[in-house]
Amino acid sequence: xxxxxxxxxxxxxxAVVLALVVTSLILIAAGANPLDAYKNIYAGSFGSFEKLSxxxxxxxxxxxxxxxxxxxxxxxxxxxGVEGQIIMGGIATTWIVRLLQDTTTPPALTIALAxxxxxxxxxxxxxxxxxxxxxxxxxxxxxxxxxxxVATAATIWLIFGxxxxxxxxxxxxxxxxxxxxxxxxxxxxxxxxxxxxLAIVSIMIVYxxxxxxxxxxxxxxxxxxxxxxxxxGVPTWQYSMMAFMLCGAFAGLAGAMQVMAVYHRLIGSISxxxxxxxxxxxxxxxxxxxxxVPVALFxxxxxxxxIQLPIILKLDSSITGILQGTLVxxxxxxxxxxQRFMKRAGEKQ
Amino acid sequence: MTTEMILVGxxxxxxxxxxxxxxxxxxxxxxxxxVINLSMNGTILLSAMASFGVAVTTDNLLLGFLxxxxxxxxxxxxxxxxxxxxRQSQVAIGFVLALICRDLSDFLGNPFVGxxxxxxxxxxxxxxxxxxxxxxxxxRQDLMTYASYLFIILAWVxxxxxxxGLMLQGIGEKPAAAFVRGANVNRMRYFYTILGGAIIGLxxxxxxxxxxxGWKGTLSGLDGxxxxxxxxxxxxxxxxxxxxxxxxxxxxxxxxxxxLQPSLPGVPSQVLQVAPxxxxxxxxxxxxxxxxxxxxxxxAALPEPTRRFIARGLRAMRASPPAALGVPFESE
Numbered sequence: 078x079x080x081x082x083x084x085x086x087x088x089x090x091x092a093v094v095l096a097l098v099v100t101s102l103i104l105i106a107a108g109a110n111p112l113d114a115y116k117n118i119y120a121g122s123f124g125s126f127e128k129l130s131x132x133x134x135x136x137x138x139x140x141x142x143x144x145x146x147x148x149x150x151x152x153x154x155x156x157x158g159v160e161g162q163i164i165m166g167g168i169a170t171t172w173i174v175r176l177l178q179d180t181t182t183p184p185a186l187t188i189a190l191a192x193x194x195x196x197x198x199x200x201x202x203x204x205x206x207x208x209x210x211x212x213x214x215x216x217x218x219x220x221x222x223x224x225x226x227v228a229t230a231a232t233i234w235l236i237f238g239x240x241x242x243x244x245x246x247x248x249x250x251x252x253x254x255x256x257x258x259x260x261x262x263x264x265x266x267x268x269x270x271x272x273x274x275l276a277i278v279s280i281m282i283v284y285x286x287x288x289x290x291x292x293x294x295x296x297x298x299x300x301x302x303x304x305x306x307x308x309x310g311v312p313t314w315q316y317s318m319m320a321f322m323l324c325g326a327f328a329g330l331a332g333a334m335q336v337m338a339v340y341h342r343l344i345g346s347i348s349x350x351x352x353x354x355x356x357x358x359x360x361x362x363x364x365x366x367x368x369x370v371p372v373a374l375f376x377x378x379x380x381x382x383x384i385q386l387p388i389i390l391k392l393d394s395s396i397t398g399i400l401q402g403t404l405v406x407x408x409x410x411x412x413x414x415x416q417r418f419m420k421r422a423g424e425k426q
Numbered sequence: 427m428t429t430e431m432i433l434v435g436x437x438x439x440x441x442x443x444x445x446x447x448x449x450x451x452x453x454x455x456x457x458x459x460x461v462i463n464l465s466m467n468g469t470i471l472l473s474a475m476a477s478f479g480v481a482v483t484t485d486n487l488l489l490g491f492l493x494x495x496x497x498x499x500x501x502x503x504x505x506x507x508x509x510x511x512x513r514q515s516q517v518a519i520g521f522v523l524a525l526i527c528r529d530l531s532d533f534l535g536n537p538f539v540g541x542x543x544x545x546x547x548x549x550x551x552x553x554x555x556x557x558x559x560x561x562x563x564x565x566r567q568d569l570m571t572y573a574s575y576l577f578i579i580l581a582w583v584x585x586x587x588x589x590x591g592l593m594l595q596g597i598g599e600k601p602a603a604a605f606v607r608g609a610n611v612n613r614m615r616y617f618y619t620i621l622g623g624a625i626i627g628l629x630x631x632x633x634x635x636x637x638x639x640g641w642k643g644t645l646s647g648l649d650g651x652x653x654x655x656x657x658x659x660x661x662x663x664x665x666x667x668x669x670x671x672x673x674x675x676x677x678x679x680x681x682x683x684x685x686l687q688p689s690l691p692g693v694p695s696q697v698l699q700v701a702p703x704x705x706x707x708x709x710x711x712x713x714x715x716x717x718x719x720x721x722x723x724x725x726a727a728l729p730e731p732t733r734r735f736i737a738r739g740l741r742a743m744r745a746s747p748p749a750a751l752g753v754p755f756e757s758e
Binding site for chain 1: 464509515517518520523525528529530627650656657700704706714715716720726
């Protein structure tokens with residue numbers, strides 16, 4: 078037993094090494110020194126207190142999104158529509174803020190209602206993908222992808238149409254909110270402790286939901302074998318819908334955080350790709366909720382660390398995306414190698 | 427707008443659909459064999475970038491197109507290896523590859539952004555091009571558009587009218603039965619996944635060396651096409667003819683969006699550009715809803731003539747995926 082655990086770990090280390098080797102080869106092919114690039118990414122992410130706070134700012138929406146995605150993954154669902162759910166969260170939040178910020182509503186109440194609206198917006202958008210799947214038989218991957226494009230179009234339409242800045246409408250976003258409804262940030266940084274707290278609470282809720290509750294157990298049963306779960310009396314489609322809406326609510330929360338704590342307005346790319354990045358993290362941790370905390374932090378650090386690559390080393394920052402992707406690819410591949418290896422070892426005995 | 431302008435516009439639709447045709451035909455072949463190639467969006471971007479790079483540096487269009495096919499085949503090989511040999515989820519591997527290839531095209535394509543490059547020449551077919559209407563529509567195109575017509579017909583004939591095509595259907599529908607009849611299911615799946623990938627890889631250069639010549643990074647309007655093509659494949663019900671119809675419909679709707687733009691000033695262009703997506707979801711719904719259990723139950727409760735009418739309509743649109751799509755095959 079102990080032996081297999083060590084060998085599991087060995088395969089994962091090998092996957093990380095392979096991902097680094099491949100990424101380094103790509104860097105060399107582009108005429109760059111890989112060590113310089115990695116040093117730069119490190120300096121750009123954990124090099125100073127400001128950078129570290131930026132990493133945490135990126136970690137918040139990523140971790141919240143991953144929390145949601147772990148629910149849908151447990152239910153055996155590929156919620157690729159998560160990008161659109163983040164966007165809809167951002168839109169709903171902005172809508173409530175625009176509605177209430179100039180009224181006599183206390184700012185604290187406006188903030189709370191706006192965040193709640195974001196969660197509802199995300200959940201409803203997810204419910205749409207869920208309904209297409211459960212009642213229409215449309216695979217959630219394709220329904221979700223289509224809905225992502227629609228959500229992006231809705232954002233752009235709002236920014237250039239009904240919510241355009243007085244004077245010049247631009248992709249940079251709507252007019253900034255009144256400062257009274259911004260989530261307070263720490264010192265000079267962009268980091269909001271409220272947002273950080275919500276992210277940590279989100280992942281804890283999902284941890285307890287999946288590890289320690291009857292609902293979590295039934296959710297996993299639906300994910301592992303829907304037919305068997307149905308025959309055992311689990312209301313299958315209700316659980317699928319619930320998983321979609323829970324994930325959508327978390328995604329919407331992530332969108333709300335981007336609007337309320339980071340940009341203070343609706344911008345064209347409000348989801349910033351955190352949905353797809355969240356899918357990568359959720360795949361990498363393979364249902365182990367606890368691991369999503371450090372892995373999401375690492376991925377956020379790569380994102381932030383890559384920002385200064387074009388300035389200092391004249392390298393496109395997409396190299397960090399390549400590293401993130403190859404990491405997941407090799408972990409998947411090595412898992413397959415390990416299973417083959419174990420099977421062969423089992424046959425020998 | 428004159429008739430001539432409309433004809434030229436529609437001819438443009440046929441050309442604009444060509445890369446999507448390659449993508450959906452390649453995907454259809456791969457999925458017929460039981461393997462989903464979810465990497466398509468990344469594959470198209472990477473093959474567009476790589477083939478443009480090769481064509482610019484060697485000044486040879488043929489090498490460019492071969493490079494595109496090579497990239498597509500290589501990505502498909504990774505999916506086949508991960509899924510058939512290592513038994514990991516096709517969806518997971520395909521999705522990761524979609525993201526990796528997209529970033530790779532951005533990273534490695536940086537030096538080529540905005541460079542002038544070769545472009546596939548316009549090649550009207552002597553004689554046929556002068557036929558009124560039909561000539562303007564079909565025969566004043568470039569080589570890849572003609573190739574796209576040919577691929578639709580070849581793929582349809584291959585899948586439905588030949589023995590190997592029948593076997594291809596078999597390994598996607600009932601791999602165990604195909605195995606008993608002597609097919610090496612996994613080797614054939616490797617072959618068709620890579621073949622399908624190579625055809626998908628033609629979509630990239632058809633963009634970067636013809637329809638949208640040049641390379642402008644992932645912001646060039648190519649990003650997203652692969653995801654649409656995946657939806658069109660399903661809309662096509664894994665039938666090359668129907669898939670091609672979906673691709674033409676999509677290109678037509680995009681063109682219509684551009685044409686209608688001036689007459690609908692209140693609607694921002696971004697909204698018209700995404701109009702195909704809700705329609706795509708709607709068509710996916712129509713194609714799939716006949717498979718849903720509750721529909722059957724509801725229909726059974728309806729009076730006979732109405733029931734028969736609706737059931738017939740649903741059956742005409744319905745498409746079922748190959749039964750073993752996404753399921754690894756084990757011979758023991």
